[in-house]
Amino acid sequence: MSQISAVVPEVEQSRRLKRSIYSSDNWIAYLLILPSLVGFALFYALPTIRGLFISFTDWNLLTPAKYVGLSNYKELFRDPDFWNAIKVTVSYVLWNIPLQTALALVFALVMNAVAGSNLLRGLMLLPWLMPNVVVGLLWLWLVDPNVGILNVAIKAISGSSIPFLSSPKYAIPTIAWINIWRHMGYTALLVFAGLQTIPKEVYEAASIDGASSRQTFFRVTLPLLRPVLTFVIVTSVIGSFQVFDTVAITTKGGPINATKVFNYFIYQQAFERFRMGYATAISIILFVILVGVSILQMRLMRAGEVD
Amino acid sequence: MAAVHGSGKILLRLTILVILIITLFPFYWVVRTALTPSKVIFTSPSAFWPPNPTFDNYLRVLGLVDAETSVRMGGSGQSLNFFLFLRNSLIVSTIITIFQVFFSALAAYAFARLKFPLRNQLFGIYVSALAVPGIVMLIPNFVLIQQLKLQNTFLGIVAPSLFMTPFAVFFLRQFFLGINKELEEAALIEGAGRIRIFFQIILPLSSGSITTLSIITFINSWNDYLWPLLVGKSEQVRVLTVALGIFRSQTPQGAPDWSGLMAGTSLAIIPIIILFVSFGKKIINSLGYMGFR
Numbered sequence: 122m123s124q125i126s127a128v129v130p131e132v133e134q135s136r137r138l139k140r141s142i143y144s145s146d147n148w149i150a151y152l153l154i155l156p157s158l159v160g161f162a163l164f165y166a167l168p169t170i171r172g173l174f175i176s177f178t179d180w181n182l183l184t185p186a187k188y189v190g191l192s193n194y195k196e197l198f199r200d201p202d203f204w205n206a207i208k209v210t211v212s213y214v215l216w217n218i219p220l221q222t223a224l225a226l227v228f229a230l231v232m233n234a235v236a237g238s239n240l241l242r243g244l245m246l247l248p249w250l251m252p253n254v255v256v257g258l259l260w261l262w263l264v265d266p267n268v269g270i271l272n273v274a275i276k277a278i279s280g281s282s283i284p285f286l287s288s289p290k291y292a293i294p295t296i297a298w299i300n301i302w303r304h305m306g307y308t309a310l311l312v313f314a315g316l317q318t319i320p321k322e323v324y325e326a327a328s329i330d331g332a333s334s335r336q337t338f339f340r341v342t343l344p345l346l347r348p349v350l351t352f353v354i355v356t357s358v359i360g361s362f363q364v365f366d367t368v369a370i371t372t373k374g375g376p377i378n379a380t381k382v383f384n385y386f387i388y389q390q391a392f393e394r395f396r397m398g399y400a401t402a403i404s405i406i407l408f409v410i411l412v413g414v415s416i417l418q419m420r421l422m423r424a425g426e427v428d
Numbered sequence: 429m430a431a432v433h434g435s436g437k438i439l440l441r442l443t444i445l446v447i448l449i450i451t452l453f454p455f456y457w458v459v460r461t462a463l464t465p466s467k468v469i470f471t472s473p474s475a476f477w478p479p480n481p482t483f484d485n486y487l488r489v490l491g492l493v494d495a496e497t498s499v500r501m502g503g504s505g506q507s508l509n510f511f512l513f514l515r516n517s518l519i520v521s522t523i524i525t526i527f528q529v530f531f532s533a534l535a536a537y538a539f540a541r542l543k544f545p546l547r548n549q550l551f552g553i554y555v556s557a558l559a560v561p562g563i564v565m566l567i568p569n570f571v572l573i574q575q576l577k578l579q580n581t582f583l584g585i586v587a588p589s590l591f592m593t594p595f596a597v598f599f600l601r602q603f604f605l606g607i608n609k610e611l612e613e614a615a616l617i618e619g620a621g622r623i624r625i626f627f628q629i630i631l632p633l634s635s636g637s638i639t640t641l642s643i644i645t646f647i648n649s650w651n652d653y654l655w656p657l658l659v660g661k662s663e664q665v666r667v668l669t670v671a672l673g674i675f676r677s678q679t680p681q682g683a684p685d686w687s688g689l690m691a692g693t694s695l696a697i698i699p700i701i702i703l704f705v706s707f708g709k710k711i712i713n714s715l716g717y718m719g720f721r
Contacts, residue, residue, distance in 0.1 A: 149622045150544035157535035158550075160591020165557045168568035175568060182571070231443050241444070243708045245451055250700050250711075252651035254669040258676060258693050259454050262461065262686055268473035270457060277474075306451060310712065363561055366653045370673060384563050391567050392658065404564045411561055 176402040181395040193402035203403065205378050206386040209293065213382055214361045216297035222354060224301065225308035232309070233316045242313075245306030253303070257370030260299045261286065286371050289379035296367055296380055308353055315349030316342070351422040355415060362411055383407050458697075461690035462486065469686050485691035510695055512663065513671040518699070519582060520656070520667055521649040524589045529642050532592045533634075536600035537626050541612070551601070557594045566654070573659050580662040589649060596641060603637040604630065636710075643707050647700060668696045 176193055180186035197203050232241070248256065263271045264285040272282040285295040319342065327337045343350075365384040368374060374381035374389065381389075383403070391400035461469065462485050463478040472479050487493050491509040538544070539551050569588050578584030607630065615625050631638070653669040660666060666674075672692055679685050704711065 146542055146622055147544045150538045150542040150547070153538035153542070153622075153626075154535040154550070156531040157554075157592035157597060160531065160588075161554060161557070161594075163572070164569055164588040164591070165560075165565060165594070166553075168565040168572065169557075169560055171568040171571075172564050175571075182574070227443075228447055231440055231447075235437075235440050235444065239709065239712070241448075242712055243704070244448060246708075246712065247455070247704070248451060250647055250704060251697060252653065252669050254651075254653050254672050255693050255696050258672060258689060259458055261676075262690060263454060263457065265684075265686075268470055268686070270474060273474045302450070302454075359561075363563065365563075369653070370676060387563055387567075388654070391570075397567060397571070401564070401567050404561070404567065408561055408564050412559065415559075 172401045173405065175397055176405050178398040180397040182397060183395075186398070189398065193399050194406075196399065197402055197406065202378070202381070202386060206381055206383050206403075209378070209380060210362060210364075210382045213293050213297055213364060213380075214358060216294050217300055217361045218354065218358055220297070221301045221304055221308060221357065222350070224305050225312050225353070228305065228309035229312035229316055232313050242310055245309060247306070248303045249307035251303065253366030254370055256299060256303045257367045260295075260302070261371050264295065287376055289376050292372055292376060292379045296364070296371060299367055299371070300361070300364065304357065308357065311353050312346065312349055315346050319345045347422065351419070354422070355418050358414060358418060359411055362407070362414070455697075458690045458694050461687055462694050464687055466685060466687040485687045486695075489688050489691045489695070509663070510668070510671065510692055513666055513668045514695065516582075516665055517650060517668040517696075520585050521646050523582070524586050524649040525642050525646045527586075527590045528592060528596055528645055529638060531590075532596035532641075533600050533631070533638065534626070535592060536597050536604055537630055539597065540601045540604035541609075542622070551597075554592075554594045554597055558598070566658070569655075570658050579659050580665055582660075582665055585656050585660045585665060585667070588655070593645075596645065599641055600634070600637065603634055607633055639707070640710050640713075643703060643711060647703065650700065668692075672696060 175186065177188060177190060178186040179189045179193075228245070263269050264283075266272055266282045266284050266287065272285075276282045283291065285291050323341055323345070324337065327341050332340065363384055364382050365388065368380050368382055368385045369388070372380045374385045384407075387400050387403050387407070390396045390403065460476075460478045463481045463483070464475075465480055465482050465484060468479050489510050491511060539547060565588075573579060573584045573587065576584075578587065611629055611633075612625055615629060620628070651669065652667075653673065656667045657670050657673065660670065661674075672689075675692055676684075676689060679689065
């Protein structure tokens with residue numbers, strides 16, 4: 122009896138303690154989040170709201186901004202360069218994503234089959250850790266039409282070099298390839314991690330049921346990889362829509378607008394032509410497009426879910 | 429998966445070899461080009477080993493020889509000062525990493541462990557900012573830095589990344605949530621304050637994920653190009669990526685200074701290689717998180 126009564130205050134005490142842990146220190150909590158709140162307010166919240174405001178103005182940074190209502194948005198839809206940017210960006214994404222995902226999937230399957238070492242995984246990751254600027258310069262050199270090693274080799278085989286970055290026809294696929302090279306290993310490692318979570322028993326069951334390896338891949342492996350693939354594809358699509366550095370280093374939007382992707386178009390409007398209002402209006406549209414694309418992708422990837 | 433035998437195994441090994449060559453050859457070619465005298469670049473473009481290997485290009489690019497010597501070595505004679513840019517990159521990335529990780533850790537701890545009004549709403553707003561494309565905030569941020577007269581200062585370059593990124597707060601909060609509460613409660617009974625608990629219990633317990641986040645943050649700021657290009661073009665604060673971009677656009681159109689460019693490029697890679705060799709395993713293990721920014 123006395124033992125129980127001795128325990129009760131202790132329980133009471135710990136309850137009181139728990140309450141005090143979570144209630145008495147509001148001011149400490151605010152103190153702790155204060156720096157992040159300042160940063161968030163100044164460099165995330167404020168610019169997002171301000172961006173929306175700027176998009177309704179005509180502003181060159183030097184003279185005061187003039188409110189122009191929706192006219193930037195109206196102009197945009199009549200601007201052939203805007204439609205060009207959409208076309209170029211979408212074509213870049215369509216070159217980039219399927220090829221990158223397919224290659225990454227193949228690499229991941231190969232690594233899974235031979236139990237790749239840590240060293241191998243590390244080496245595959247290297248390109249992804251490099252600055253885009255470095256990767257851009259590196260490939261600019263490799264595909265140089267005169268003395269780039271790739272073109273020297275191509276010339277030796279076929280007799281003529283390929284104007285990878287200087288012809289409108291090849292420029293976007295080449296830039297897509299440069300970024301595939303940078304992201305391939307990283308994506309492969311993500312998929313590889315996903316493959317490793319699939320239990321062996323599932324494959325055993327499939328082989329007992331007499332499934333061919335092709336059937337096993339399409340009926341077992343791919344469906345079980347769906348969560349990883351969804352993550353990989355959604356994040357890389359969002360990333361590809363915002364490609365900038367590689368274009369800025371290699372082609373600067375050329376030849377003849379052939380690589381003037383969304384972000385480069387916005388950059389030029391803002392910092393070469395100083396049309397702040399127009400440039401932010403385009404960036405807002407990009408935001409809307411990205412939200413739309415992400416929702417659509419989530420839907421698509423979830424559609425036909427078996428489990 | 430079933431074990432692979434015979435010809436299948438050879439095929440797999442071949443595939444790996446091809447992957448490795450595609451991945452690593454460009455790096456080799458950078459170094460090979462950087463070690464080749466710039467006059468030889470155009471005469472023997474396909475020699476596998478650098479013909480007449482030399483460190484001239486590095487001396488040139490690092491500004492260790494005067495303009496006249498540089499031209500004699502085959503450069504365009506433009507002044508390059510990669511030491512300065514290397515230093516600037518180090519300053520910018522180090523400051524950003526230290527402050528951003530520290531401030532984000534403070535916030536993440538509050539979000540993970542303290543109860544206060546509007547906590548969940550605030551955290552929700554932080555996370556939703558992950559969906560806003562960088563370019564939307566870029567132009568207003570540029571305007572703000574201009575109005576604050578911080579253009580061409582280190583403060584201007586680091587300011588937007590100094591206090592937090594939504595990703596950093598999210599990443600650390602996730603980790604703090606998983607730390608056992610008992611230790612903290614015991615410390616509270618002993619009369620320790622929240623701040624002391626944060627420094628003496630939480631930080632030591634999470635040194636692993638703090639290191640990971642620091643590496644991610646450092647590499648991201650080291651690689652950043654567009655923002656420092658906009659606010660930090662002047663030599664005194666110019667970072668390596670921006671310097672390489674300018675170097676490239678100043679190089680003569682017909683016959684670019686490839687060996688100089690590649691010498692600069694390889695210099696920009698070295699710090700990342702060092703980080704990678706020291707923390708490679710950590711980086712690989714935290715890959716899943718690194719897709720975000």
